[in-house]
Amino acid sequence: MYSALKTHLPLIRTFAIIAILLFAGSGALSAIEQTGAKPTTLDSAKWLWSPASSWEEGSRPPDTGWRSYEEPVALEHAYFWLRVTLPRTAEFSDPSLFLLRMNDNRVYLDGQPVYASDAARSGVYVNNSFYWHLIELPLQLPDHVDLLLQNGSLRQLQPGIELGEKADFINRMLHNGIDNLILGSLLIFSCFVSLGLYASHRDKLYLYFALLTFSGGYASLVGNTLIMLLWHNPWISSLQETAMPWATFAVVGVLGQVFIGENKRTVRLLHLITLVFAAFVTLSLFVSLPLYTFSMAYLYTPIFLTMLTVAYWTIWKSYRSRKDIESIWVMAGFTSLVAVAFVHVVRYWLPPGLYVWWPGLKSYLTHLPEDFIYAGLFAFVVCLIRVIIHRYTAMNRELTEVNRSLEQLVGARIIQIQNSNRQLEEANERLSASLRESAEAMAETMMLEERHRITGAIHDTVGHTLSEAIVALDSARQLLLPDPEKAEEQIVQSQSHARKGLEGIRRSVRLLREDAGHFDLPGSMRALIRETEQMAGCRIECRIGSMPERLADLQKRVLFQALQEGLACGLKSSSGTRRFQFDLSADDGLIRFALFMDGQPAWHEGENLGLRIVEKRVAMLGGQFRMQPAPPGAALFLTVPESA
Numbered sequence: 001m002y003s004a005l006k007t008h009l010p011l012i013r014t015f016a017i018i019a020i021l022l023f024a025g026s027g028a029l030s031a032i033e034q035t036g037a038k039p040t041t042l043d044s045a046k047w048l049w050s051p052a053s054s055w056e057e058g059s060r061p062p063d064t065g066w067r068s069y070e071e072p073v074a075l076e077h078a079y080f081w082l083r084v085t086l087p088r089t090a091e092f093s094d095p096s097l098f099l100l101r102m103n104d105n106r107v108y109l110d111g112q113p114v115y116a117s118d119a120a121r122s123g124v125y126v127n128n129s130f131y132w133h134l135i136e137l138p139l140q141l142p143d144h145v146d147l148l149l150q151n152g153s154l155r156q157l158q159p160g161i162e163l164g165e166k167a168d169f170i171n172r173m174l175h176n177g178i179d180n181l182i183l184g185s186l187l188i189f190s191c192f193v194s195l196g197l198y199a200s201h202r203d204k205l206y207l208y209f210a211l212l213t214f215s216g217g218y219a220s221l222v223g224n225t226l227i228m229l230l231w232h233n234p235w236i237s238s239l240q241e242t243a244m245p246w247a248t249f250a251v252v253g254v255l256g257q258v259f260i261g262e263n264k265r266t267v268r269l270l271h272l273i274t275l276v277f278a279a280f281v282t283l284s285l286f287v288s289l290p291l292y293t294f295s296m297a298y299l300y301t302p303i304f305l306t307m308l309t310v311a312y313w314t315i316w317k318s319y320r321s322r323k324d325i326e327s328i329w330v331m332a333g334f335t336s337l338v339a340v341a342f343v344h345v346v347r348y349w350l351p352p353g354l355y356v357w358w359p360g361l362k363s364y365l366t367h368l369p370e371d372f373i374y375a376g377l378f379a380f381v382v383c384l385i386r387v388i389i390h391r392y393t394a395m396n397r398e399l400t401e402v403n404r405s406l407e408q409l410v411g412a413r414i415i416q417i418q419n420s421n422r423q424l425e426e427a428n429e430r431l432s433a434s435l436r437e438s439a440e441a442m443a444e445t446m447m448l449e450e451r452h453r454i455t456g457a458i459h460d461t462v463g464h465t466l467s468e469a470i471v472a473l474d475s476a477r478q479l480l481l482p483d484p485e486k487a488e489e490q491i492v493q494s495q496s497h498a499r500k501g502l503e504g505i506r507r508s509v510r511l512l513r514e515d516a517g518h519f520d521l522p523g524s525m526r527a528l529i530r531e532t533e534q535m536a537g538c539r540i541e542c543r544i545g546s547m548p549e550r551l552a553d554l555q556k557r558v559l560f561q562a563l564q565e566g567l568a569c570g571l572k573s574s575s576g577t578r579r580f581q582f583d584l585s586a587d588d589g590l591i592r593f594a595l596f597m598d599g600q601p602a603w604h605e606g607e608n609l610g611l612r613i614v615e616k617r618v619a620m621l622g623g624q625f626r627m628q629p630a631p632p633g634a635a636l637f638l639t640v641p642e643s644a
Contacts, residue, residue, distance in 0.1 A: 039098060039164025039172070042084055044069055052079035052148055055104075060111060060146050082147040084161055086137075095141060096166040099133040100225075101159045106148040107135050125238040125289050130225055134169060170229065177226025183374045187217030190381060197388075205391075208253030209384055215250060216381065219243035220374040241296060242285060245278035247377070248307050251334075255311055258330055258387060259318040263310065270310050277303055308338055326387045333383025340376025521547060521556045522584075525563055529582070536571050538578045545585040548642050555591070555640055558617045559584070562593055565610035566636045570597035590623075591640045598633040614638075 047069035050061040061081055069082070084097075099105065103126050107115035115135045137145075162169075191213040198206035221227060222240045252271045277299065284292040315334055319327040473494045522544045529540045563582065570580060581596040615625040623640040 039162040039168050040087065042086070042161045042163055044161075046085040048083040048085075050081045050083075052081050055079055055148070055150070057148065058113070060108065078151050080149060080151055082149055084145045084147065086141050086144060086163060088141060088143070092137075092139070092141070092163075092165055094166045095137040095139065096164065096169060097135040097137055097145060098162040098164065098169050099135070099147075099159070100162075101128040102133065102149065103128065104150050105133065107133075108146040108148070109137070109142055111146075125285055125292065126234045127237040127240055130223065130228060130237045130240070131234050132225055132228060134166065136166065137163075173224075173226045173229055177224035180220045180224040180374060181226065183378050184217045184220035187213045187220060187374075187378065187381060190385070191217060194388075203257070205254065205257035205388070208250045208257060209381075209388065212247055212250035212254065212377075212384075213381055215243040215247040216374060216377040219247075220377075223374070238285065239282075242278070242282045245274065245281050245300060245303075248304060249274035249278045251311065251337075252307060254384065255314055255330075258326055259314055262318050263314045266310055267314060270307060274303065274307065304341070308342070312338075325390050329383040329386045329390075333380040336383075337376045337380035340373055344373040521551065521559060524560055525582075525584070528560070528564060528567070532567050532571075538571065538580065540567070540580040540582060543583045543585075547584075547586055547591070551591075551642075554617065555621060558614060558621065558640065559591065559593060561610065562614045562618075562636070562638060563595065565608065565614055566595040566597075569601040569608055569611060570595075570599055570634075572601065586642060589642050591642060593636075593638045593640070595636040596630055596633065597635070600629075601634055 048066035049069050050065045050067065052061075057079070066081075066083060097107070104118050105115075106113060106117075115133065117133055135145075191210045194206045194210035194213060197203070198210065219240050222237045227236060249271070252267065252274050256267045256271060277295075281292060281295050281300070284295055311334060315327065315331050319331050473491070525544060526542065529542050532538065533540055567580065579598045583592070583594040585592050611627070618625040618638050618640060621640050623638060626637045628635055628637070
């Protein structure tokens, strides 16, 4: 026995704390409500009633037509007069008559109408527990007041009529309703906080909690007579009873979110039933008042009891298996709420016929604090807040652990990145050294290629020219005696060939002497064209466009060498090229080179070393080199990227 109690000690301790706070708070509020002056409740034994023909009947019945109010009012009388006798002993400075639990009524003093209420007749549901009427009376109190009332369930409601000072009635409403306003405000505030949490976390628990606190907060704010002092309209209190079905639906939703997986199908079915019933009750309030009354009187009680059974079953199973903070607080809070709510349901929605076999039940329930249900709801809400705080704390703890893990991962990653950077720096240093070595090797290769080109140029141009000069000199030597004139002509021709060879040597080394930083490519090309025209007696049409400001030394050398080798190749053609057309332009990031000639040059592989070197260098720069026939002669095309 002791071990079992010890096992459930956290639950018992939590429930005891909630119960003590609940009853202590209710007792303190009840003490506040009992302060102040108390108006006089008029004795219904002195009342009289008489049938009325219609609601528009304006004349009172004769004095002989009155009957004692203790005699039941027959149901066939849709309307009747009620004469309320006023005491003459009390003195008032501002006498008023307070009517409660009455629907429509009209008040007459000495046969003159002084007050009228037709709210129920307009189709509005009137909550008689909170919809009151305050009629100011003259200082000289009359003997009686006549009321024209609508029959129905009025006798079952036991209408209350009190006489007192107007200030006393207002003071009592303030005292009786201030606790409702406080509880309602706290619940509505919790609703807005929960909606904010739902907006940021998207957890349905916060949404159901918001609905629960809004239902309880609204019912607490309008479920008292004080609200009618601020806004005397029956509509504001007519929706008060619909808060209970919506609160029931919200409780089932909370259980489904707190205890996920427990009685999943049953909770889901009950969740759907409570949602449909809450929507049906709210709709019937605006569509059919008899249907609304029937639903609340005969359908809500079994649904509430079913919810109670399923909820306790779910909470108990979860508590037995988990015994954690959430299950303990929900179990304790829900037990407190159900105990108070059960009393509230029996008090207001128990079928009236059941009071016949238990006459004292209704009297006992009537003397309970009317706002006790809201105190029980607030206690349950406090328990749910404890659950939410626990979840929020656990989530923050998990986030802290995740952040700590992320910091460790980030730190390790930073170390890896630093090591990678260090490795990259070392690789860059090795790559720079390798590039320097490659550049030196490339420079050496270019020097060798340039030597080969110069050698080939000397061999192709100077060698050929000197050979011709030697042949001409031999011929001149042989013709010196037989034909002096012919010999002199051969000597002059030999001099010409020697000059051509000398000029070819000068052209071969000119580009090597130029400073790459000050080398003017278009100017050098035009100078080369003029010299070629003068020496070879050919014609060259030249169109050179604007070149980019920054061209690499290798690009300039390749373009100049291409023109030089192309002209030389064309001049050595078998047909003797005498006409050239040269175009050089730059657009779309490319330098375009085109040389047309009217002869057929001998530029096949193995026949021109200079052009083969040009082709290799163009490929190294990422360009294209092409030699093709172009009737009546041939053409040389090449493209080089502007940025090499």
